[in-house]
Amino acid sequence: MNLSFSEEDLKFQSEVRSFIKENYPSEIKEKMDNGTPVSKEDIVTWQKILSKKGWFAINWPEEHGGSGWSVTQKFIFQNELAEANTPNIVPFGVSMCAPVIYTFGTEEQKERFLPDIRDNNVWWCQGYSEPGSGSDLASLKTKAEKKGDKYIVNGTKTWTTMAQHADWIFCLVRTDSSGIKQQGISFLLIDMKTPGVEVKPIITIDGSHEVNMVYLDNVEVPAENLIGEEGAGWSIAKFLLAHERTGIGGIPHLKREIRRLRQISEELPLNEGFLKDDQLFMDKLNKVEIDLLSAEFTELRTLASISAGGHPGPESSILKIGGTDLQQSLSDLYVEALGYYAHPFMSEEDLKSNEKRIGPDFAANVMPHYLNYRKVSIYGGSNEVQRNVIAKAVLGL
């Protein structure tokens, strides 16, 4: 057992750090540091910088442009990205759709879709949830009827994150309703420009437009856009959910956030001193920090075991629950840190404008962040469903 970095690891770390320092555009960094919402263009710009360096699709097989890095290197890379406060990588293409394509797709599909994902030419979104099927994903009703060499798709997808920016959507659709609900589900790629696709915003309680309804009205989809066999959708979905959960915890980002909060506690005035003089608050901060250490090393143990030949399975459910609990706890601690200054509400437009904010500069995002983060224990399979998964798969219940 050895948890220190080797010489090569340290060299790699400094290489990553220099690269980010030299290539992270200052105008994006400024927005990120000020809590000004970044645009689609900002995200694409940054992701393309990583693509060009070959550091974007790091988890892919090397043949398709993956990095071939060790678990330790990936750990270092993610930490450096978070430490530099770069925009989160949008996972729908690179971490969700692509693994399905290179695992289940035909050679043609791989050639057609993977390069554009790797190079950030195409923005993907995920068509899983439906109004009637939340955690009970298999109860989905969107129907794809085969007519000749096309599927005619009808249905409604919901909670589709960033669909307003997307070029393509990967969908779970029902191609057969005769068996049990897990059967007859298929995995279909749909060009968002196809007639009959309509996106309608859902505004969430933090006032932001991040998720959408996607209406599919007699959308004609070429049969060649089907990944895997007809009816293989449920196995693909399970494969993908496990992938999704492994990364969902956002540990590196949390490490940066907790350090920032400690910094804030030393700067935020409280009576004649600073917030750090409030022992009850600092106790909570320290508790979260210890919980975060637990989560980080649990993730590392899991990644190590996956890289030793495992496949992300129910362990990813543990990471998902642990990571999302922490995201929520920490976002709540920020709210507490601010006291009354967590309450003023600024819209995205206000934030983009030059108008001076109410309270400390970092305050404007704090409450929206807390409210928005209620979702993390709901999406990607609610934490209740994750507990059911662990009960069944790990405890054998």
Added chain:
Amino acid sequence: MNLSFSEEDLKFQSEVRSFIKENYPSEIKEKMDNGTPVSKEDIVTWQKILSKKGWFAINWPEEHGGSGWSVTQKFIFQNELAEANTPNIVPFGVSMCAPVIYTFGTEEQKERFLPDIRDNNVWWCQGYSEPGSGSDLASLKTKAEKKGDKYIVNGTKTWTTMAQHADWIFCLVRTDSSGIKQQGISFLLIDMKTPGVEVKPIITIDGSHEVNMVYLDNVEVPAENLIGEEGAGWSIAKFLLAHERTGIGGIPHLKREIRRLRQISEELPLNEGFLKDDQLFMDKLNKVEIDLLSAEFTELRTLASISAGGHPGPESSILKIGGTDLQQSLSDLYVEALGYYAHPFMSEEDLKSNEKRIGPDFAANVMPHYLNYRKVSIYGGSNEVQRNVIAKAVLGL
């Protein structure tokens, strides 16, 4: 709304206080204050003192010797008893069996059994749980077959508290196995001296002998000892469980215990000062104290609504959960207060002897108390079953 004591209430309070002061035997008080186990005789002595004054069966109908007190008076009385650290009233006769008898019994049964309970001439115990039926009480298997004017009883009862002292046991027995499990249960009183009744101790993890197995082997019980109809046992049991839970929280006792712990925190050396300098500990103490206020006023609200014509129903489940949570939290805080001195183990015999104890005088009971109090969320219908009750009866689920 008015929560202050009236003039009469205050007069009553001072009457109770003087009575206890003058009549509580000093040798029993000394044992209670030192954590030396009290004997059966001690308990009976004290309960008889209360009986003689007419202050024992306070909740009974006045015709059978009840007090006719208001909710406020009962509240004051219980607080004064706890404040003076008198032995807990053993509930099996006065608070459990008697209400069943005066509610469901015949005139003959009332005359035969109630006076001896009121005057503390007979010690009762409760024969509910069985090895295979814990929280699922209705699955009990002890069989009572009617033969002429007798029942022949066979089966095993468990967790029977203080059965080793008991003269009589009230039992749930199965008189009919043909219907659903809630049917065919009857409520039967059994003289412990009857041939075929055997008591075997169960030693609990605190090292004490408080509970027992009671074996019933062809025990002949006169049919006149049946309370209510044959098969009415389940309704009686539900009635009784609600009664039991109302008093199970032990709030007055907890109030005294928390004050004592505050006192201890001012006396227990810690470095160059006292335990009270440990802010994290004091925070927990204050939190428990506030929770206790919540529980106390919830109990008062419930009692007030019962006295305004209600019947203890699902509210008693809320009180049971709240009260037992507090009992457990507070017993754990005592363990924390003592640090290492919570670990030495003294048997009941050691405690009764004059040998000097390890650590502070009050230490010897602290860990046994914590361990023993694990039971309070298990017995009287586990807290999980209480939650099921509330879900069904209050939330309509």
Added chain:
Amino acid sequence: MDFLISDEQKQLQDLIHQFIQKDYPFDVREKLVKSEDGFSKDFWKTFSQFGLLAMPFSEEDGGYNGGPVDVMIILEAFGTGLIVEPYIPNIVLSGNLVSKLGTKEQKDSILPNLLDGDMQLAFAFSEPQSRFDLNDVTTSAEEDGDGFKLNGFKSVVMNGPAADKLIISARTSGSQLDKNGISLFIVDRDTKGVSLRDYSNIDGSKASELTLENVVLTKEALLGDLGKAFSTIEEVVNLATLAISAEAIGIMQKMNELTLEYTKTREQFGQALSQFQALQHRMVDTFMVHEQTKSLLLMAAAKMNDKSDDAVKSISALKYQVGNAAKLIGEEAIQLHGGMGVTEEMSIGHYFKRLTTIRTIFGNADYHLKKYSSL
């Protein structure tokens, strides 16, 4: 001891509940929140006609002599309907200060208008560094000829945008944290040197930041005795803490009800969510927490009514527990609503936002735990 409210109090409660049901459905509330004023001046007049605005004032001030229990009843009912009209800043805080400390002239110029619903007030007591400590005041009021000159900065002035007059706490002597030396001043919003930056809060309420630059006041602007305002400020804020706790408890009750209802209709895995035992037990817990917190509310209101020695300590016990209960009940309600809980569309998220800001207002759980310990 009895926990029953009087017949009049019951009628008051019913009146508000009927108003909410008939006139204040969720979509009406949403329109009000998005309007320029952020609340309805018409409804405010209605509340005046209901007698709500006059409730806590003495008869000689034109009121109904209502006590803490009446305030509790009003705000708990308001909570169930998520009423956004600024009762606490106007009536519980500012009106009470005028009633307790005002000269006849001050009362005459303010209270009748306030009680009729024709004047809006705000109380500026908070500063960025003061957090929840009412004695932490750096805004200064220097004696200046026959009057005063004010300089400083006040944050979080609830109802600031609507206020015709502001009551401002300022230091006339002593150092930053001294309880002595704090004075109150009544200031028109258009006085020279007064500038307000108005803003909206996440919970639909409105507030302002207040900058005071050489604001010159006559001696008639002083409310109460010079340097002696602290205990009255504390007194009204204690009542406001009871009031906002009552509002929170109304909200919690409503959130529990909405959640129970939702889980009974929403199906997943072939059965209603409410049939899953793990969720049932959690709803039992939120139900119990609401009940237990309500018990503390009744206790604190009764102790304030009785002017009991431990009334202030009870308020801190209450607000501590409200802070915890609000977090648990709010977060559980959203979680059990799943994705629907985080949309603007459903009322549950709006209850959640208000409940979340109440966790902080007049002191969060940590603050009141510390205060409780110190009393």
Added chain:
Amino acid sequence: MDFLISDEQKQLQDLIHQFIQKDYPFDVREKLVKSEDGFSKDFWKTFSQFGLLAMPFSEEDGGYNGGPVDVMIILEAFGTGLIVEPYIPNIVLSGNLVSKLGTKEQKDSILPNLLDGDMQLAFAFSEPQSRFDLNDVTTSAEEDGDGFKLNGFKSVVMNGPAADKLIISARTSGSQLDKNGISLFIVDRDTKGVSLRDYSNIDGSKASELTLENVVLTKEALLGDLGKAFSTIEEVVNLATLAISAEAIGIMQKMNELTLEYTKTREQFGQALSQFQALQHRMVDTFMVHEQTKSLLLMAAAKMNDKSDDAVKSISALKYQVGNAAKLIGEEAIQLHGGMGVTEEMSIGHYFKRLTTIRTIFGNADYHLKKYSSL
């Protein structure tokens, strides 16, 4: 980075697990606990033959150069079998002190006997008021002619009843809480003026209270430099904290397993307890908490191994989390066992008792949270 243990370490782990399965079933353990000694001197010899007693010592001291990871492996395995033999007091605390500070003569007279399992040691570092602070020492050692005279009182001397020799911390200079001025002395149990009051603990271990009345020692009794013992005491107690945390994590794992097994067989309301969703989710939580705490154990062991700067801070993070996890997992296991969980008859209650005392030993969660914050 890798989390794998070596093949030798795996063999060591298997050896102990086999020993527990074959020779240390619950009823054997119960007999040992109730015996005069409270543990088995034969098994202690077996452990010596296994090489466990020599593990953490350098080769020149007759050991195997084992590091924190090896100690962790041994104690975690011990935890699963609830092994009561006094490894921590003898080996991790006392043996390590002698190994780190002893003169050649001191080592020669102690270590071979200790490693062969023929000598028992105890380390007296605690006093009633010191709680978990190793620097709080009032027991005094005055220089007395060529040697020392000791007076004072030590509490909670683990393994005191069996100990042939005691290592005692005493103050040779400075005031009560000074880190400087603490010295160690090796004292035979039958030295004049030494009196031990032996007792049993609730977890089956044994300890003593130690009174020192004018205990006259030669200068050869001094272990290490005069007044400079603190940092070494802290070092061995840190290792012991890692060790006892590992034991706790072994216990937690076993308690989770026993509980899962029990709920699968115990029926209520016509189905196995394990089929109730509310209980399933709670067992998932205890499973996760064990995993997460184990992650911190591995982290802390690795950091100690690497002599990393934040090793001590990691130990406090670990013991803080062990304190919390032990409470949750212990109490849940008993609750899910129902009545059976509180009987002496089943092993679960005995695991619970040991897990509960470990919450306190070498510092409870609060203590280590404070220590973590201060580092």
